[in-house]
Amino acid sequence: MNLHSVLEGYTAAQMVVAADDFGWWTKLEGANGAGVVVAEDGALPQTVARALVRAGWLEPDPDEVAQAEAGAGSGTGARFRLSDEGREVAHNRGFVRVVARGWMPTFHALDEAPVHAPMLPAQTQPEDVARGCTDIARRCPETFRVIAERLRADPGTTIDLGCDDSGRLLELAKLAPDERLAGVDLSASVIRQATRRNEKLGLAQRVQLFHGDVTPRMPPPQWLGARLREQVTTAMSFFLLHQLASDGGGIGAVLEGWSAWFPNLRRLVIGDGLLSPGSRWDEQPWFAPTYELYHELTGVRLWAEEEYREAFASLGWTIAERCDVDHPMLVMYVLER
Ligand SMILES: C[S@@+](CC[C@H](N)C(=O)[O-])C[C@H]1O[C@@H](n2cnc3c(N)ncnc32)[C@H](O)[C@@H]1O
Structure with missing residues (x-):
């Protein structure tokens, strides 16, 4: 565990949940893991998609890349597929959601708890x-x-x-x-x-x-x-x-x-x-x-x-x-x- 994993892990978890809210992981796991998502309808999905590419979990759809190289297709660069590492993340998105969102209220409650407080009440989403x-x-x-x-x-x-x-x-x-x-x-x-x-x-x-x-x-x-x-x-x-x-x-x-x-x-x-x-x-x-x-x-x-x-x-x-x-x-x- 190092500082990099503390900081970037937190942000990455938020991106995983955001992509789940867009329904992306289900689509990406479709077609036997060769499903595609299209992130062209808005700045937010595009930012999330770019973050997931930078994390190494999505990659540009090779079909779209080939079409763009051949001068055909929309060439928007907005279609993505799962990378090998991304498969594990997609499969385990439920754990990420429980930690990043479900249990977060309890971890946040540490902010306000007096040092000698008894245990924190379980607060969840x-x-x-x-x-x-x-x-x-x-x-x-x-x-x-x-x-x-x-x-x-x-x-x-x-x-x-x-x-x-x-x-x-x-x-x-x-x-x-x-x-x-x-x-x-x-x-x-x-x-x-x-x-x-x-x-x-x-x-x-x-x-x-x-x-x-x-x-x-x-x-x-x-x-x-x-x-x-x-x-x-x-x-x-x-x-x-x-x-x-x-x-x-x-x-x-x-x-x-x-x-x-x-x-x-x-x-x-x-x-x-x-x-x-x-x-x-x-x-x-x-x-x-x-x-x-x-x-x-x-x-x-x-x-x-x-x-x-x-x-x-x-x-x-x-x-x-x-x-x-x-x-x-x-x-x-x-x-x-
Ligand atoms: C961690 S969730 C597990 C849910 C489900 N059994 C599963 O595995 O997906 C715990 C569930 O138990 C319920 N629960 C907690 N305390 C309970 C109690 N005393 N009687 C009945 N249900 C309870 C919660 O509302 C919640 O739906």
């Missing part, structure tokens, strides 16, 4: 965190295939605890047609928007969404009716367990609480970030230092792989599958008993 998480999930279609294969072999009802905009449930709806699906999230606006979208897609009956808290308390919360409790056979939760476990007695206590909610539970699907064993930033996979710092500032604990495994074993859950969610510190476990 929820839309950016949601969009970044959806992007990260999109990169990993094999996780859905792994889950769906088990659901197809043993159908029932799957509930996603902390489902955000229900993107994962929509993927499972395609791959496990006999599975009943439900989701719940604390954010009322996210659930409202997702319900509206699912209605338009004709999926509101298939994917039942609730606004509510999944902190496992007894008696169960109002959103969780007796019928749903009986129906659920698979409980799934991505990138939330670490937080609930910090607030309430550890991983085992949360899983025990969810098991008490669902008497017919026979499968758990848990996705989360692991505490990295490296201490220096250069000993950790990228994103791990930022992930850890964000959580340290907000007082949320992260958990090591060993702690997840011990909690699963102590409750009688066997790990049927373990997959990286396309990053070494993001892991999905499928647990059965």
Whole structure:
């Protein structure tokens, strides 16, 4: 880590998000990675495109260059393709969005915090965190295939605890047609928007969404009716367990609480970030230092792989599958008993 990477990395991240807002990365990744974007309609897109060329992530479209050399074509020099290095950036744009926009309010809050303040409250741009998480999930279609294969072999009802905009449930709806699906999230606006979208897609009956808290308390919360409790056979939760476990007695206590909610539970699907064993930033996979710092500032604990495994074993859950969610510190476990 040097001064150059501190200063230019910050600016580059803003350019990556701006290009994402223009929809460029999706277009560039199209046509098997040979997609083209045209940055001729305005000074801002042209500036962003030039910045991405200077960073080494875009390159002028070779077809346009050839046409210009032959004296044909518009010759505007506004068409760009991904470079090899740019492919990695395009693929990982969700992480960039979470860091550069989603978590920025918490890092900014350091400005005003008194030196002896307790931890900072987690402040986020929820839309950016949601969009970044959806992007990260999109990169990993094999996780859905792994889950769906088990659901197809043993159908029932799957509930996603902390489902955000229900993107994962929509993927499972395609791959496990006999599975009943439900989701719940604390954010009322996210659930409202997702319900509206699912209605338009004709999926509101298939994917039942609730606004509510999944902190496992007894008696169960109002959103969780007796019928749903009986129906659920698979409980799934991505990138939330670490937080609930910090607030309430550890991983085992949360899983025990969810098991008490669902008497017919026979499968758990848990996705989360692991505490990295490296201490220096250069000993950790990228994103791990930022992930850890964000959580340290907000007082949320992260958990090591060993702690997840011990909690699963102590409750009688066997790990049927373990997959990286396309990053070494993001892991999905499928647990059965
Ligand atoms: C980091 S996001 C992960 C979203 C989604 N599971 C995914 O992997 O893409 C955490 C989600 O949990 C929701 N959440 C946080 N605390 C919650 C709680 N106590 N009960 C229900 N949802 C909660 C947030 O609103 C947010 O949508």
